[in-house]
Amino acid sequence: MYENPELGSEEYKVYKLLIEELEKQDFNVEKELLGIPTAFSASFKGKKSGPKIAVLAEYDALPGVGHGCGHNLIAVSAIGAGIAVSRVMKDLAGEVLVVGTPAEEGRGPSAGSKVIMADKGFWNDVDAAIMLHPATRWSVGGKALGIWQLKMEFKGQTSHAAASPEKGINALNAATLAYMATHMLRQEARRDSNLVIHGIITEGGLASNIIPDRAVCEFGIRSSDEKYLVQMVDKVEKCAEGAAIATGAKVTVTKKKLYSSMKPNIPLVKVLWQNYADQGVPVDDWMKTQEGIPMASTDFGDVSQRCPSTGSSISIGPEGTPGHSKQLADCSITKVGLDAMMIGTKALTMTMIELFAKPENLKEARSYFHSN
């Protein structure tokens, strides 16, 4: 995978490799899951029906830096853990699922495939979903930011900028006002909401002697609080409407939810955390991780809103190695990186077995999910 990195929605080679391996290990594989060409769900059933526990694989790479997010290790850990658990399923009730979730980095028609699966109800009857992600620290749980995309298209009237400015309606002025108004929202943002607003003006006129009749702004709006995020997206929309009123321009606002924030599941965090700690790795105190400031967004957030879920991070290289870099990709094939993957795979394996063997853990996870 390191040598043949495939971009999101085009992960055909690795998709085939993973499926072949799972079929060889007697998994029942549903290919092209929900019509997503490089997604799959591989199932292995136990002695009788019972809980459904999923381990998630990602396998998309990044342009220019290959597996600079280390998704190669996510894929192998997921099928490794799934296969290991399948070996003892004859003594357990339930079903282990290895779910192949392509295009996590948001590229192509399968972008954010976990969200597509969430929208189609795939995660609703899953009792627990777990996974790992390469990083430079060991940790379990933690928040992620929900993200919306918002586009403002302003329509004005062109006119000669010197001879007849009074006949023009300046769409760029409207966009600039909206851009500044959006900036000003930050001052009154709730401080515990981890609100992030980032935006650009993508169109702003064609020549300086023509009053622009079209200008476009694009924003990303993020927060760790799902409900608050929706309110803030509405406020940004109001900034666009206000700017349109002020300038006489017309505005069309398009908003789209990309990823949900991460809904924590502390009972699951505790079980997974213990299975890392038992292997002697310096895993961060999970309470501190939970209180930490979330930096990014992931489509795993949408899984966590539908079923009890938790992620974990494995340390594959020196602290300070940037994410989405060639350096991190290189870490994924060092001894340190591969050893970390094995430890992570074992933690995922032991966690799933523990959840199958002691269903009270799952009950606790389920009631936590419904009460938070």
Ligand SMILES: [Zn+2]
């Ligand atoms: Zn990434």
Ligand SMILES: [Zn+2]
């Ligand atoms: Zn990633």
